[in-house]
Amino acid sequence: MSGGWFLNEADLDNDPNAVQVFDSNGSENGFVMRLDPAGLTEWAVRFSGIGQCRVLDVEEDDDGNLHVAVKFDGSLDVDPGAGSVLLYAAGMSGDLRDVAVVKLDAQGLYLTSAQFNDVEYQMEGVILEINSAGQPVVAFISDYGIIHSYTLSGADLSTISSFDFRQHRGRHRLPRRYAVGRAGQPALRGSFLTRVQPRSAGSVCRHTGVRDG
Numbered sequence: 001m002s003g004g005w006f007l008n009e010a011d012l013d014n015d016p017n018a019v020q021v022f023d024s025n026g027s028e029n030g031f032v033m034r035l036d037p038a039g040l041t042e043w044a045v046r047f048s049g050i051g052q053c054r055v056l057d058v059e060e061d062d063d064g065n066l067h068v069a070v071k072f073d074g075s076l077d078v079d080p081g082a083g084s085v086l087l088y089a090a091g092m093s094g095d096l097r098d099v100a101v102v103k104l105d106a107q108g109l110y111l112t113s114a115q116f117n118d119v120e121y122q123m124e125g126v127i128l129e130i131n132s133a134g135q136p137v138v139a140f141i142s143d144y145g146i147i148h149s150y151t152l153s154g155a156d157l158s159t160i161s162s163f164d165f166r167q168h169r170g171r172h173r174l175p176r177r178y179a180v181g182r183a184g185q186p187a188l189r190g191s192f193l194t195r196v197q198p199r200s201a202g203s204v205c206r207h208t209g210v211r212d213g
Contacts, residue, residue: 045080
């Protein structure tokens with residue numbers, strides 16, 4: 001399986017005998033596609049709406065369902081099939097302050113979704129994984145270094161637990177590694193490049209931290 005985004009037209013069927021063209025109508029659209037063992041496209045779906053949409057991560061659970069992390073602005077239809085399930089971003093157009101986790105079945109059909117946002121700051125990165133209990137864990141970072149993490153129900157994507165990791169007066173990049181901690185709790189591990197308010201211009205410090213939820 002694979003995911004990403006495109007602008008204008010994209011042929012998401014790599015079989016030379018087939019064509020599956022999507023048109024983004026002038027804005028970025030996200031997509032998810034599954035390949036067979038020979039590397040040919042089994043199916044492809046796209047997410048679109050009024051605004052930008054970027055698929056940043058795709059994870060498969062033990063039941064074969066797919067969990068898709070999407071960053072978007074404006075409005076987004078998270079049902080890539082014949083139906084319509086609209087989500088509306090809290091941020092202004094172009095801000096990309098909203099993240100959705102969309103659950104699809106093994107054939108790419110919509111099951112459910114959950115939406116998260118940081119109404120103050122733009123999202124800079126998203127990490128999604130399935131923990132040992134089969135629960136999706138999503139973490140995203142704002143451009144002012146606030147890392148949000150949510151553990152979700154595998155059935156309906158309702159929030160089971162959450163935490164925020166804040167570094168005052170600094171800016172983070174996404175941690176190098178994201179892991180599931182003890183007892184299935186989320187953990188943030190690795191090095192953060194932190195820009196602090198320096199005494200002299202251009203000062204940069206490196207901070208290494210571990211946070212168990």
